[in-house]
Amino acid sequence: MEVIIRPDAEDIARIVADAFTGLLTRKPDAVLGLATGSSPLKVYDELARRHDAGEVSFARARAFALDEYVGLTPDHPQRYANVLQTEIAGRVDFAPGAVQAPDGLADDLPAACAQYEAAIASAGGVDLQILGIGTDGHIAFNEPGSSLASRTRLKTLTAQTRIDNARFFDDNVDAVPRHCLTQGLGTIMEARHVVLVATGSAKAEAVHRMVEGAVSAMWPGSILQFHRHATVLVDEAAASRL
């Protein structure tokens, strides 16, 4: 695990954007793993800027979302498929349908999870996965206690994550769905390069446990200690417990 400490989120965003643009230059049909939440937003801004400047193209790339809420209507702005469309996919030149998310409205949710795993596999696996981390150490929606070998599946969100995410639902925790579909820790571990971004003091404990703690299902990010190519990018505040 490589840990890079930088003074601010803009610096971090440039480094992560370099990883994306470098990959897409070498391999224009790369498979990207996209995350939601606030952590990747500056990276997406930087990628959109570079796209507009003609420095990078996503025209032949494909992308997979990490996770999705269950039950949000197709046009709900917080449905992660829509969030990714707004934050990155609609700002660059992905081909129509090139960005996929698990189907949180499927009648048969376990079947939708299996289909999602099959879609990732048939694309050849993820080349570069961007990740954030929750204050309780979750990655994607793999909450504490998640199997370290888990695959894409239906999960129940913890009370803490629903409180953390209420800010995206007009601060109304009751509007935050109770269930989600998420890539498993085993799925994420198969990405060839994972880049995790964390900023701010609220992430300091989770970063400490992920980087220096025992590998444990209670701190799901700690599984990345076993990853062959994991890069952790943090600011001084998120690094303050290292």
Ligand code: GLP
């Ligand atoms: C959310 C997402 C995760 C994200 C995490 C941290 O619940 N499912 O993919 O990494 O929480 O979010 P943020 O980056 O907003 O702190």
